Amino acid sequence: xxxxxxxxxxxxxxxxxxxxxxxxxxxxxxxxxxxxxxxxxxxxxxxxxxxxxxxxxxxxxxxxxxxxxxxxxxxxxxxxxxxxxxxxxxxxxxxxxxxxxxxxxxxxxxxxxxxxxxxxxxxxxxxxxxxxxxxxxxxxxxxxxxxxxxxxxxxxxxxxxxxxxxxxxxxxxxxxxxxxxxxxxxxxxxxxxxxxxxxxxxxxxxxxxxxxxxxxxxxxxxxxxxxxxxxxxxxxxxxxxxxxxxxxxxxxxxxxxxxxxxxxxxxxxxxxxxxxxxxxxxxxxxxxxxxxxxxxxxxxxxxxxxxxxxxxxxxxxxxxxxxxxxxxxxxxxxxxxxxxxxxxxxxxxxxxxxxxxxxxxxxxxxxxxxxxxxxxxxxxxxxxxxxxxxxxxxxxxxxxxxxxxxxxxxxx
Numbered sequence: 001x002x003x004x005x006x007x008x009x010x011x012x013x014x015x016x017x018x019x020x021x022x023x024x025x026x027x028x029x030x031x032x033x034x035x036x037x038x039x040x041x042x043x044x045x046x047x048x049x050x051x052x053x054x055x056x057x058x059x060x061x062x063x064x065x066x067x068x069x070x071x072x073x074x075x076x077x078x079x080x081x082x083x084x085x086x087x088x089x090x091x092x093x094x095x096x097x098x099x100x101x102x103x104x105x106x107x108x109x110x111x112x113x114x115x116x117x118x119x120x121x122x123x124x125x126x127x128x129x130x131x132x133x134x135x136x137x138x139x140x141x142x143x144x145x146x147x148x149x150x151x152x153x154x155x156x157x158x159x160x161x162x163x164x165x166x167x168x169x170x171x172x173x174x175x176x177x178x179x180x181x182x183x184x185x186x187x188x189x190x191x192x193x194x195x196x197x198x199x200x201x202x203x204x205x206x207x208x209x210x211x212x213x214x215x216x217x218x219x220x221x222x223x224x225x226x227x228x229x230x231x232x233x234x235x236x237x238x239x240x241x242x243x244x245x246x247x248x249x250x251x252x253x254x255x256x257x258x259x260x261x262x263x264x265x266x267x268x269x270x271x272x273x274x275x276x277x278x279x280x281x282x283x284x285x286x287x288x289x290x291x292x293x294x295x296x297x298x299x300x301x302x303x304x305x306x307x308x309x310x311x312x313x314x315x316x317x318x319x320x321x322x323x324x325x326x327x328x329x330x331x332x333x334x335x336x337x338x339x340x341x342x343x344x345x346x347x348x349x350x351x352x353x354x355x356x357x358x359x360x361x362x363x364x365x366x367x368x369x370x371x372x373x374x375x376x377x378x379x380x381x382x383x384x385x386x387x388x389x390x391x392x393x394x395x396x397x398x399x400x401x402x403x404x405x406x407x408x409x410x411x412x
Contacts, residue, residue, distance in 0.1 A: 008052055008053075009046075009052070011045065011046050012046050012048075012049055012052045012053075014045060014046075015041075015042040015043070015045035015046035015049050016042060016049070016053075016103045018041055018042060018045055019038040019039060019041050019045075019099070019100060019103060020038060020103065021038075022034065022037055022038045022041045023035060023037065023038030023100060026038070034100075035088070035092045035096075035097050035100035035101065036092050036097050037096075038096075038100045038103075039092070039095070039096030039097055039098070039100035039103075040096040042096075042099055042100070042103065043096060043099055049099055049103075050095060050098060050099045050102065050123070050126045050127065051126045051127065051128075053099065053102035054102060054111060054127035054128065055128075057086070057102070057105075057108060057109070057110065057111040057127075058109060058110045058111070058269065059110075059111045059113065059127045059129040059130060059131075060075055060079070060110065060111065060112045060113065060129060060130065060131045060132070060133065060265055061113050061115050061120065061123060061124060061127065061129045061131075061132045061133070062112070062113065062114050062115065062132075062135070063114075063116070063120045063132070063133070063135075063155075064117070064133075064134065064135030064136045064137070065117060065136055065137055065138045065139075065148075065307060065309060065310075066135070066136055066254070066306070066307070066309050066310045067135050067136065067254060067255075067257075067258050068093070068114045068115075068135065069093075069114055069286055069287055069289075070250065070255060070258050070283075070286045070289070071114075071133060071258040071261060071262055072087060072088070072089070072113070072114040073087070073089060073283055073286045074258055074259055074262040074280045074283060075112045075133070075262045075265050075266065076089070076110075076112040077279045077280050077282055077283055078265070078266035078271055078275070078279050078280060079110045079112060079266060079269060079271060080279065081266075081271050081275050081276070081279055082109070082110070082269055082270065083108075083109030083110060084108045084109050084110070085105075085108055085109070085110045085111070085112055086101060086102060086104065086105025086108035086110070086111050086112075087101060087111065087113065087114075088100075088101035088113055088114055089101075089287070091114060091287055093113075093114040093115055093119075094119050095119060095122070095123060095126075098113050101113065110269070111127070113127070117137065117151050117155075118151070118154070120132075120154075120155055120158060120159075121154055121157065121158020121159070122158070124158060124159065124162060124164070125158070128163075129162075129164045130164060130165065130268070130269075131164055131165045131166075131265055131268045131269070132159065132162070132164045132165075132166050132167070133166075133167045133168075133261055133262075133264075134155070134166060134167070134168040134169065134175045134178060134179055135169050135172075135175070135190065135257075135258070135261060136172045136174075136175060136194075136309070137151055137152055137172060137175060137178070137197065138194050138196075138197045138307060138308065138309040139196075139197055139307060139308065139309075139344070148174055148197045149174065149202050151174075151178075152174040152175070152177050152178040152202055153178075153202075155178035155179075156177060156178045156179075156181045157181070159179070159181055159182050160181035160182070161181075161182075161183065162182055162183075163184075164182070164184070165184050165185075165186060165268050166179045166182040166184065166185045166186070167186045167188060167261055167264045167265050167268070168185055168186070168187060168188065169187075169188055169189075169190040169191075169192070169257075169261065170187040170188065170189055170190075170224055170225050170226075170227045171189055171190060171191050171192040171213065171215075171224070172192050172198060173198045173201070173202055173208060173215055173222075173224075174197065174202055176222075176224065176225060177202035177203060177222070186228060186264055186268070187225045187226065187227040187228055187229070188227055188228075188229040188230065188231075188260055188261050188264050189213075189227035189229070189230035189231060190230075190257035190258075190260050190261055191213075191231060191253070191257050193253075193254070193309070193312050193313060193316075194308060194309035194312050194313075195210070196308070196344065197309075198215075201217035201219065201222055202222075203217065203220050203222040204217060204219055204220040204222070206218060206219030206220060207219075228264075229260060229261075229263065230260070231256055231257050231259075231260040234246050234256065236259065236263050236273055236277065238263075238267070238273050242273075244263070244273040244274055244277055245277065246259050246260075246277055246280075247277055247278055247280060247281035248280060248281060248283070249281060249283065249284045250283060250284075250285075250286070250290055251290060251317045252313060252314075252316060252317045253313075253316065254313040254316075259277060259280055262276065262280065263276045263277055288302055288304075288403070288412050289302065289303065289403075290302070290303065291412055292393070293410045293411075293412050295382075295386060295409075295410045296383065296386045296387065298386055298389070298391075298393075298394055299393045299394070300326075300386070300393075300394045300396050300410065301393060301394070301395050302396050302398070302403065302406060302407065302410075302412065303317065303396065303397045304397075304398065304399070304400070304403045305397050305398070305399060306399050306400050307341060308341055308344040308345050311345045311397070312345070312346070314397055315346075315349040315350065317395075318350075318353070318395050320352075321353045322352065322353065322354065322390070322392075323353060323392060323393060323394070323395055324353060324354040324355075324356065324389040324390055324392070324394050324395070325353045325354070325356070325394070325395045325396075325397065326355075326356045326357075326358060326382070326385045326386070326389070326394060326395070326397070327355060327356070327358070327359075327365060327397050327398070328358045328359035328362075328382070328396070328397070328398040328399070328402035328403075328405070328406060329342070329359045329360070329361045329362065329364065329365045329398070329399050329402055330359050330360040330361060330399060330401045330402040330405070331360060331361045331364075332360070332401045334400050334401050335399050335400045335401050335402075339364045342364060342365060342368045343368060345368075346372075347368060347369055347372040347374055348372050348373070348374070350374055351373075351374065353395075354375075354389065354390060355369065355374055355375065355376035355377070356376065356377050356378075356379050356385040356388060356389060357369065357376050357377070357378045357379065357385075358379050358380070358381065358384075358385050358402075359398070359399075359402045359405075362378050362379075363378070366378050382396075382406060382409050382410075383409075
């Protein structure tokens, strides 16, 4: 580890070795990266392993409902300007996957770690982070995730008194409520397209007033804090008022917001905005997201959208009609089995596009599109849908496990 003055105990070394062996066996058997099962085995052998692995690293934690995998990648690229980075780049964001990632980073100076919202408080306790980035909170996995206000409360309690610098989105009232218990917060104006989880005050339950980009509670006075960093068009405004151009190959406003938060995190470690933003340009795709792949002689752009906020952002990336759109929705364990969230998505934004529907829950989606008065065709497979599409590039939008299915099928 960096400056490894406190080597791992024999037990910890055994746990790391065993975890890596199990992960390798899992990969050899064609069962994925093996990072989760490897981490589980390692933690079973040494329950304190995550804390031990993190002790000589400058740790950054990134948590949110949407954008954490991409933001983790952008921060990692920026911090490489200051030293070697270890990161859970493939998105295994619970303690087992995080432990596996850190076990592979023996020469790292920084750890940039994506954390599932429900595990943030515990992982922060174990890893003693120098910085925590909080981007947004919205409804997701309705069958098993706590209601968003409860998640915000969990963050607020878990981060109270934390020594970490908390870089938080001041445009999301739930994030502000969660971060306000921390003594050291850097506020970023990163925007909030999806507002349907933030109409009531997280502090008192009163109705939130939202004049323009501002927000406040008319009953208890809880209000939007003044940001020191801000996204402004294609630029990041730093605390000195300087505007730095955002250089990204990733599309859309949401990724510019991710870049603004990432620049604020990089600055905590002394990486200037210009350097941080230039390094982010290297990122073309994140775990397959935004990739354009050739399949059946067509160009498919793969887009991930896991919940209503994510679908709203994704629709904003799609060009005007007539680009054909393939939608794929599953409801397996990793997606959440409750698909009622489909009714919170405004599918009228797809009006004019030829729409093709696939996935385990294609009939749920078909009913929703019927009610939204959209013209669509239900298909059995990706191959069938692609062959039915008119010529030109195809936009393919899928939720989590449907996205993994797509990547396997197109060989990505």
